[in-house]
Amino acid sequence: MSQIEINDVSVVFKDHAQAIKAVSNVSLSIEKAEVFGIVGLSGAGKSTLVRTINGLQKPTSGHVIVDGVNITQASKKRLAQARQKMGFIFQNFNLVANRTIAQNIAFALTAGGYPKEKQADRINELLGLVGLADRLDNYPGQLSGGQKQRVGIARALANDPDILLCDEATSALDTETAEEIVEILKDINERLHITIVFITHQLEVAKRLFDRVAVMEDGKVVEQTTAYDLFADPQSAMSQRLVGRFLDTEVPDEVRFKLRKTPGQLLSLRYRGEDSLDPIITKIATETGVDVNILQGRIEYIQSRAIGVLAVFVTGEDSAVQQAITQFKAQVDYVRAVTL
Numbered sequence: 241m242s243q244i245e246i247n248d249v250s251v252v253f254k255d256h257a258q259a260i261k262a263v264s265n266v267s268l269s270i271e272k273a274e275v276f277g278i279v280g281l282s283g284a285g286k287s288t289l290v291r292t293i294n295g296l297q298k299p300t301s302g303h304v305i306v307d308g309v310n311i312t313q314a315s316k317k318r319l320a321q322a323r324q325k326m327g328f329i330f331q332n333f334n335l336v337a338n339r340t341i342a343q344n345i346a347f348a349l350t351a352g353g354y355p356k357e358k359q360a361d362r363i364n365e366l367l368g369l370v371g372l373a374d375r376l377d378n379y380p381g382q383l384s385g386g387q388k389q390r391v392g393i394a395r396a397l398a399n400d401p402d403i404l405l406c407d408e409a410t411s412a413l414d415t416e417t418a419e420e421i422v423e424i425l426k427d428i429n430e431r432l433h434i435t436i437v438f439i440t441h442q443l444e445v446a447k448r449l450f451d452r453v454a455v456m457e458d459g460k461v462v463e464q465t466t467a468y469d470l471f472a473d474p475q476s477a478m479s480q481r482l483v484g485r486f487l488d489t490e491v492p493d494e495v496r497f498k499l500r501k502t503p504g505q506l507l508s509l510r511y512r513g514e515d516s517l518d519p520i521i522t523k524i525a526t527e528t529g530v531d532v533n534i535l536q537g538r539i540e541y542i543q544s545r546a547i548g549v550l551a552v553f554v555t556g557e558d559s560a561v562q563q564a565i566t567q568f569k570a571q572v573d574y575v576r577a578v579t580l
């Protein structure tokens with residue numbers, strides 16, 4: 241059995257006369273020690289779904305099992321015990337402003353029944369883990385956003401959880417700070433083998449952190465795959481939209497303007513591996529009689545594997561261009577005709 245089993249879960253909110261189906265018949269299995277991401281646009285149902293894992297949100301139908309415990313039907317006592325084993329990291333840190341960093345973490349330790357006399361050592365240990373051992377007497381207001389989130393992580397780890405649930409944990413941070421937080425979480429996952437479930441709309445985080453990912457749209461999971469395959473060959477329209485924004489080559493407006501005056505087709509290509517597409521391009525150009533101009537190209541690495549990203553402009557007789565597009569589609573993982 242997987243560590244987290246989400247079985248046919250739906251959540252319906254009654255808002256006056258209206259019923260909002262925030263989560264719609266979602267089933268997911270999350271394995272021990274993996275980093276599982278949930279991505280989607282705002283309002284897709286990500287937070288609501290993740291809150292069913294620690295019982296903060298009761299499903300309207302379906303059930304969630306964590307480490308063999310049916311969270312949906314558990315008694316209050318059993319649910320409280322299960323929750324101790326799940327740390328939660330919030331977008332806005334949720335630190336108590338008029339308490340020191342040490343006191344903020346002490347709250348979590350006390351809630352978890354950690355012996356009072358051992359708390360000071362544990363707080364030092366936890367803050368050491370996130371590189372903030374020298375800030376324990378500071379107040380949250382004296383820390384930067386990134387530092388606050390480190391405290392959020394230390395607090396979430398207080399009671400030795402098996403699972404960390406992270407709701408947009410990097411979204412309030414600048415890119416560089418977000419990367420630092422991602423590195424800390426990666427390290428925690430690797431060293432402590434803690435399962436991480438991470439909600440985000442930031443594809444940069446998905447690229448750096450996730451092993452597997454579920455894509456949500458309108459309460460449903462529309463795709464479930466590895467992080468690499470999500471980027472290399474997204475299947476659903478929503479995944480293509482999200483990844484497209486992140487991976488597509490940006491052709492500058494001036495170039496677009498020029499290209500508009502030239503009969504031809506702009507193509508966005510993606511392919512697995514580091515090898516150059518030159519031989520394929522030359523072959524297609526020779527066989528169909530089109531010209532293929534490479535406008536842009538780069539290699540991205542996801543889970544240490546390469547994805548090539550290329551923008552090419554294909555010119556020639558209409559039928560030859562169409563033939564070339566068909567050949568590209570047959571030989572390259574992902575091909576999208578871009579409207580200029």
Ligand SMILES: Nc1ncnc2c1ncn2[C@@H]1O[C@H](COP(=O)(O)OP(=O)(O)OP(=O)(O)O)[C@@H](O)[C@H]1O
Pocket residue numbers: 253254255260261262280281282283284285286287288289
């Ligand atoms: N307590 C609630 N009462 C009524 N509707 C709710 C409640 N919580 C969430 N919703 C609605 O459920 C839908 C899903 O919201 P949810 O917060 O889960 O999405 P999300 O993907 O996490 O988006 P965001 O990233 O913006 O938080 C939205 O339409 C939202 O308005």
